[in-house]
Amino acid sequence: MQIIIVDNVQHVAENAADWIEELINKKPNAVLGLATGSTPIYLYQELVKKYKIGKLNFANTTSFNLDEYFGIDAHSIQSYRHFMNKNLFDHINIDKAKTFLPTCEQGENPRKQGLAYEAKIKHCGGIDLQILGIGANGHIGFNEPTSSLASRTRIKTLTKQTLKDNSRLFKENEFQPTLAMTMGIATILDAKYVLLMATGEHKAKAIKTMVTGAVSAICPASALQMHENVIVLLDKAAASELDNQEYYLWADKENHKISQQFGLFHKF
């Protein structure tokens, strides 16, 4: 894992946006894997800024989101489709017909929908760069602790902890879905690059377990240790429980010299 520790939330967002800018400039028809939640909001703001000043053009890009609530109407303000439109798609020139979420509406078969989502990702050539956040319990996407490390897009029951963490996004007495469709851990591991962002002290324990704990289904993010190209972008608070922070800071400086000469991605 390439661990990058920066000062604050804004620097995490700017750094992540630079990765996306370089990818799209090198590969205009890149396939992005996108996430929702509080963490990527600042990244999306940076992408919108870059688009507005002409540094980014999304005309040929495709996107696949990690997850979507089960049985929720796409027009509902709680849907992840709504979140993505509001925070990113409505403000850039991406073709919305090429933005996908793993939806499963009432009456549809979640197993079939999961298989179809996997097939669509494959048909588009696979995900070039998957953006991830991480749950305080180590989840990625909605792959909750004990999810199979070989899992693929499917329906999952959310844990009480995740429901509690996400309850802030729902009004009192408003229906909060307890089921979601999510890419699986194996789906995420298929991406050519993975960029995981975490900010805040409440993520520090999960980050430590992900980076230095055993690879185990109890911390789904630990499966990323098995991936060839993972970038972990942290603010100081999220990195606070990591041992070897000095090493990561030093390695980042060395990596920076190499990327200045050869670019951030060796695959594109």
Ligand code: F6R
């Ligand atoms: C979102 C997702 C989740 C979040 C995670 C962190 O699409 O799949 O895994 O990335 O729950 O959420 P925030 O960023 O709100 O702390």
